[in-house]
Amino acid sequence: MTYNRRIALSVCAASAALLLSACGGGSSSDVPSASATFKDALVVGLPYTCKPSGVTGKTDAEGKLTCKQGEEAEFHLGAMSFGPTAVRENDVITPYRIYPDNNEAAVNMAQLLQSLDDDGIYDEVITIDETKLNAVTINLDPTSSTFDTDADKMLSDYNSSLSLVAEGDAEAHMNNSINDTVAPIVTLQGDTAVEVIIGSPYEDAGAKANDDVHGMMTPVMSGSVNTAVLGRYTITWTATDAAGNTGRATRTIDVVNAPDTTAPVVTLAGSTTVHIDQDSIYTDAGATATDNIDGTIAPVMSGTVNTAVAGTYMITYTAEDSAGNIGTATRTVIVDEVVPVDTVAPVVTLIGAATVHVDQDSTYTDAGATANDNVDGVITPVMSGTVNTAVAGTYTITYTAEDTAGNIGTVARTVIVDAAASVCQNVNPITGACEDTPVVTQCQNVNPITGACEDI
Known part of the structure; x- marks a missing residue:
């Protein structure tokens, strides 16, 4: 069998609000159309339903259908439905796109489409008329392992001249029509380079894959990260389409030590508050500094003390580690005014x-x-x-x-x-004979002694 033409179902996507009558299903002719192609020969007369609008139609002579921009199309073959799949501008829809994670189901779908062609010559166009639609009397499941048997029996029961196209022929015809040489595009979710703290859990953010023929695909992850060991690790996400094209994306994960957020500890030598006399000489006792990572660090002193002026001064020691964390310690120096010692009594x-x-x-x-x-x-x-x-x-x-x-x-x-003296007033004069010696007392205004005495 020769495959000299691509088999295509063209899909026309309208603007967000209007249908394109040029694509066979709307009433507006002033909105430009956008088309996408379903590759496995042009499929004419394939019923579809746009979701969620509910608009229905059949693919036209060019294999085109019309849905609102952003809608999905579900296709119908008699009692069977497949899809839905997104209708996007200038897009290509294939059986691989409808069954992105199941190549066998995509080939089964191609087998059935090719088997329903009205004249059995499906190199250029697959035309499905009402008679062939009626041949699909059961809702076949392309993902079923008994699809070939079920489909072949269904067709022969309807018309003994009908049979299912062989799987190998259908796959070869579809792949030849598609002629896929483009690898899936794998896109990482999250950053391409990640740092993880040692000992902490790591869960990769994942990736997405999209193929020009198969549409969305599920990529496969390889690689691992041992967060217990410092180092660089890689996680690779890979997606391979049915044509064997492989796309990949890689994330780099560095397992690193926890960042240093602890400041050095600065310790003053001596008291935190010091008193000194005015006009004396002051030399600070210094300080030391240690860091949990860098070890011993030499702190830097700032501040001065003017002992000529009484007051309060600050001496600060600062230490910075290699991570930029800063520790400080401050000493208060009080210069006391000197008052002369008072030793003089009032x-x-x-x-x-x-x-x-x-x-x-x-x-x-x-x-x-x-x-x-x-x-x-x-x-x-x-x-x-x-x-x-x-x-x-x-x-x-x-x-x-x-x-x-x-x-x-x-x-x-x-x-x-x-002591007070005795005062005698109005003392009578001493008179008499001189046999007795008169007694003189401490008296004032004593009358004179008179008499005839020879000796007193």
Whole structure:
């Protein structure tokens, strides 16, 4: 048998909203058509239904059909239906396209189409008339392993002159018509290069395959990834069409260590807060730094301390690892203002004389004292001691003043209470003989002694 022509079913796809009457089924003539070809000789008179619109028709003399853009077409042979398959602009539909994952089913479909040609000469055109449509009395399943037997019996039961075209002849005719030399296009889902953290699970994102003849195909994956071992791995997705054309796509997977997100630990030598005297010399105690990956790192110091000026200063140590993580530690340095040590006691000054005489039984009120300090200034001194004017004697009144530095100054006043003298008034003159010696008392205004005494 010779195969000098392609066998084609042309499919015309309209715009999204209108049917193309030029393709044999619509009413709009002002929308340009787009055609696709079903390869296994032009199939004329093949019933179809557009889904989901429900538009029905038969392929015209050029093997074309009309559906809305984006719809699917389901084909009918008597009691049998096959498809649906997408109707796309400038597309090619083949039995391989209808059964992308089952080459045997595609060949079975070609066998039946070729067997139903009205004149048995299907090199150029397969024409299916109503009589041949009626020959398909059962809903045959092209994927069934008994398809050849079931189809041949169905045809011979309808008309003893009908028989199923041999499988090998049908496949050779279809492949010769298609003349497929283009490999399927395999497209990876996801990135072509992937990094996986060691020890974590990996599941490939998969791939899709599309063939110009077979349509969508299921690619096969090869290769594996051992996420327990660092290294580079490849996963390859392969799709081979019925003509033996092979397409492939490869993904590279690198198993890597987990990224370093831990900052170095910076540790200050010495206290985090330091006090120093103003105008002294300050040398920072330093710091060390360690990293979980890089080990020991030399931290860098920033900040200065001006010991001439009292205040608070910050010294910061910074360490950065090879992954760019930064750790810091800060010391607070407080420069304290130096205040001279006060060792001078307040000066306490008495008001009035340091020694005072008062008469016994008189009233005594001390004149007081004042106090002045070289730092604190005027201070109020505190008096201690008492004077009992009822009892003659010497008493001490002390004034004490203490400054804020604890220095104490004192001063004392001596108060002498003098005993009172006896006063005799209107004392009669001493008269009489001189046998007795007169007694002279401490009296004032004593009358003179008179008498005739030789010795007193």
